[in-house]
Amino acid sequence: MDHYQPNRSCYCMRCRSRGLMGPAVLITLGVLFLLSEFGVAHFERTWPILLIVIGLVKVLAGNLDTTGHVDYIAPAPPPGTPPAPPQNPETRQVDHV
Numbered sequence: 001m002d003h004y005q006p007n008r009s010c011y012c013m014r015c016r017s018r019g020l021m022g023p024a025v026l027i028t029l030g031v032l033f034l035l036s037e038f039g040v041a042h043f044e045r046t047w048p049i050l051l052i053v054i055g056l057v058k059v060l061a062g063n064l065d066t067t068g069h070v071d072y073i074a075p076a077p078p079p080g081t082p083p084a085p086p087q088n089p090e091t092r093q094v095d096h097v
């Protein structure tokens, strides 16, 4: 696979891992605030753990298996929509005033 593009309707391991970041950040923040409330470790000293968790989740997600991955296919435009004109700057006409 040359270029991986996430697809919400795919159920391969890497596409499913997209939902891990939010819960991981919330759980980490909760634990850090809890430790701060109990006086175990103040948040001003432990907040870098949040960055470490984000990095770990990204490294983990980036290395998961993509077996069975289904590439995203853009939905077809509704019927009756004219096709977009080609954008070629070399053939573009410029009106001189």
Ligand SMILES: [Zn+2]
Binding pocket: 006, 007, 010, 011, 012, 013, 014, 015, 016, 066, 068, 069, 070
């Ligand atoms: Zn996938």
